Amino acid sequence: MTEMREIRLGFTPTSSPSSTLRVDTNCGLVSVTVMGDPTNTRLFPLLTLHDFGFDHVSQFGTFQNCGEEAARFLSQFLTYHIDLPGCEEGAGNIAYGPVPTLDDLAGIIVHVRSSCNITGPMILLGVGAGANIAMRYMISHPKTVHGLVMVEATNDMESWTKWTQDKITDMVMKPSEVFSVRAGEPSDIANTLLDKHFGRSTSPTPILSDSRRYLLHRMLTNGNVANYQRYYQSFYSRKALPNSSFTASTVAPTLVISARQSWRNDASVDLRAQLQASGKEVSLLEPSPCYILPLEEAPLDCAISMMLFIQSLGIGLASGLTSQATLNEAFSKAEQLKEAISKDPEMV
Numbered sequence: 001m002t003e004m005r006e007i008r009l010g011f012t013p014t015s016s017p018s019s020t021l022r023v024d025t026n027c028g029l030v031s032v033t034v035m036g037d038p039t040n041t042r043l044f045p046l047l048t049l050h051d052f053g054f055d056h057v058s059q060f061g062t063f064q065n066c067g068e069e070a071a072r073f074l075s076q077f078l079t080y081h082i083d084l085p086g087c088e089e090g091a092g093n094i095a096y097g098p099v100p101t102l103d104d105l106a107g108i109i110v111h112v113r114s115s116c117n118i119t120g121p122m123i124l125l126g127v128g129a130g131a132n133i134a135m136r137y138m139i140s141h142p143k144t145v146h147g148l149v150m151v152e153a154t155n156d157m158e159s160w161t162k163w164t165q166d167k168i169t170d171m172v173m174k175p176s177e178v179f180s181v182r183a184g185e186p187s188d189i190a191n192t193l194l195d196k197h198f199g200r201s202t203s204p205t206p207i208l209s210d211s212r213r214y215l216l217h218r219m220l221t222n223g224n225v226a227n228y229q230r231y232y233q234s235f236y237s238r239k240a241l242p243n244s245s246f247t248a249s250t251v252a253p254t255l256v257i258s259a260r261q262s263w264r265n266d267a268s269v270d271l272r273a274q275l276q277a278s279g280k281e282v283s284l285l286e287p288s289p290c291y292i293l294p295l296e297e298a299p300l301d302c303a304i305s306m307m308l309f310i311q312s313l314g315i316g317l318a319s320g321l322t323s324q325a326t327l328n329e330a331f332s333k334a335e336q337l338k339e340a341i342s343k344d345p346e347m348v
Contacts, residue, residue, distance in 0.1 A: 025111035027100050031088035032112055036078040044146075044315050045118045046077035047109060051128030051152070052232040053193045055088055056081035058218050059127055059295070062211075066299030073307040076315055077123065082112060084130075086227025093226055099233045102129070106136040113144065121146035123310065127295065128152050128264070129235040138252055139245050145252040147313045149306055151294055152258055154267035155274060157240050189229050190219045196232070197292060199263075204291055211296055243274060251278040255309040257302055260288035283309065 021032045033056055036043050050059035060081065063070055084105060086094040112118075121144055126134035131153035138145045198212050219225050254275055258268035265286070275282040285305045287298035294302055 021115065023108075023112055023115045025085075025108045027085050027104055027108055028094065030085055030108055030112070031083040031091075032116065033081040033083070034078070034116070035074075035081065038078060040078065043078035044076055044310075045120070045122040046074075046079045047112065047122055047124050047134075048079065048081045049124070049126040049130030049133050050082075050084065050087070051130050051197075052235050053190075053197060053215060053219070053228055054127070055083050055218070055222070057089070058215055059130075063295040063299050063302065066303060069300055069303035069307060073303050073310070076310060080112060080116060080118075082108065084108070084231055086224050087231060089222055091222065091224040091227060093224065094230070099230055099237070102133050102234055102238050103136055103140075105234060106133045106140065109134075109137045110141070120144075123147045123149065123313075123315075125149045125306075126151070126153070128154075129231065132235070132238065136241065139241065139250045142250045142252065146315075147310065148252050148254045149309065150254065150256050150268075150271075151302075152262055152264045152268060153256060153271050154264055155240050155271045156267050157238065189225045190216055193219075193225075193228055193232055205297065207297055208292060211293060243277065246274050246278045248279045251275055251280045251282075253280055253309075253313060254282045255285065255305065256282065257285045257287070257294050257305065259290035259292060259294045259297065260286045261291045262294075263292075281312075 018033055018035045021034065023030045023032050048056060048060055050056055064074060083091075085100070085108075086092075109124075113122075123146055124134040124138065126132070126149070128151070131150035132155065134148060135150065135153065135155070138148055194212055194215060198208060219228060254272075256268055256272045256275075258265045262268075269284065272282050272284050285294075285301065287294050287301045290297045
């Protein structure tokens with residue numbers, strides 16, 4: 001039971017070697033955690049971008065630990081986990097100066113590629129706000145993106161009502177408040193950010209309850225909640241990319257993942273339709289029952305789908321699939337595997 005709780009709460013796996021770099025970017029110093037052997041030229045580069053309220057450990061730790069399928073997916077890559085400015089563990093307060101736009105944050109990837117000597121195309125994996133940033137980078141630098149995986153992605157603008165509510169919240173909860181919170185007392189800023197993910201009602205599953213408690217603990221322990229709030233300001237001030245941005249020359253093959261019951265599901269489905277207009281293959285996975293966090297609630301579904309998606313791109317060809325395999329055929333194989341696992345859990 002202890003092992004299961006550790007997996008839920010996003011602990012970083014220890015089986016893969018890792019190192020942490022500090023990269024000077026257009027948005028200041030950024031922490032990049034590299035997982036895998038940089039000298040192994042057979043590994044394909046994978047860059048990840050987390051959502052607001054998360055860092056790379058809390059966002060991807062559960063998925064990395066979910067079992068054989070995730071391990072098989074990640075084994076194809078040299079993974080670069082980007083912690084957006086001020087979101088890394090132990091970051092100091094950077095809540096000053098203009099708040100960067102999502103396009104500014106997308107520019108970070110250019111500097112990471114240069115500093116890490118990534119010269120060829122790569123796979124991008126983004127969640128929430130991180131997915132929006134990854135998409136903006138793809139549109140601006142399409143030749144460097146071999147494939148895009150977006151989890152709970154949106155390309156809409158905040159409604160005026162929501163924008164006004166957030167502005168009022170931002171005015172009421174000044175960043176300095178977080179540093180005056182007494183030990184053990186929850187931060188208003190942290191809880192408000194988590195409300196935007198989980199809502200204010202009781203979480204519908206134990207995994208979501210555990211995830212919320214873990215995120216709150218991690219934000220308060222890191223002492224950089226004001227920085228997380230700054231990242232959220234970048235997200236809710238976003239402007240939608242016009243349909244004209246999505247063309248055959250700017251869109252890479254894409255996998256969109258959105259929980260069927262998620263508050264972002266409609267926006268994710270709409271974004272998929274926008275991307276499909278480019279003529280490129282854009283597939284959709286909607287795990288259900290799944291409410292908010294697909295990587296935490298349905299890690300096996302996500303791992304299998306991602307693995308088959310990259311195989312359809314010609315990366316890590318295995319399991320009898322060819323580079324011409326369509327994702328529909330891949331999903332059919334995934335459903336067969338899931339059914340087999342449900343009958344014999346020892347297969348995992």
